[in-house]
Amino acid sequence: MNKIIATEILDTIKNEYIISPKPELDYNNNFELLCAVMLSAQTTDKRVNIVTKELFMKYPTPSLMKDASLDDVISIIKSVGLANNKAKNIIEMSKELCDKYNSTVPNSLELLTSLPGVGRKTANVVLALGFNIPSIPVDTHVYRMAYRFKFIKKDESVIIAENKLMKFIDKNRWIEAHHLLLLFGRYYCKSQNPLCKECKLKKFCIENKEK
Ligand code: SF4
Structure with missing residues (x-):
């Protein structure tokens, strides 16, 4: 090479x-992007876009998501698979955003990967698409x-x-x-x-x- x-x-x-390369997940801000990427493990972007419509309408911010009922989030996202873990991680991650980052998504690999359920790939997607940081x-x-x-x-x-x-x-x-x-x-x-x-x-x- x-x-x-x-x-x-x-x-x-x-x-x-791929004439016009662009992301296929739907999101309106970095919080939604982070949630969508966390949901996308082992499923399709299409499937994620179906569940996030309802999820983001009901819980559009970290402070609303952190207080969401686990059962409700699980029932909204159940079709993406691994729903129990994904719901738990999204709620925990939202708590940390509120507690440590003033309800905003941090813009470094180190801080992103310290959030519950956020691995290196997810963090890099958020850096690239959310912050336009080369990765x-x-x-x-x-x-x-x-x-x-x-x-x-x-x-x-x-x-x-x-x-x-x-x-x-x-x-x-x-x-x-x-x-x-x-x-x-x-x-x-x-x-x-x-x-x-x-x-x-x-x-x-x-x-x-x-x-
Ligand atoms: S489709 Fe993929 S595996 Fe097949 S020749 Fe092209 S690059 Fe290689």
């Missing part, structure tokens, strides 16, 4: 597949693309993937790269049955099924 190849990969995805959140799709495009070797860690992507992609493209790799992985280079036949990125790929 080098910076020229990384640029060519991103340009090809952008020109041929490359590595979810399952971005990780798979980092491997297939040979940024990392098989079974290297998520942190190594994040570091390699940041090393070979220009900082001013980190946020865009996150969207491009995620959406290309989600819709074209899927985990099972990727669309290799017509793929214009074959030459960069370790797993071209048409070889």
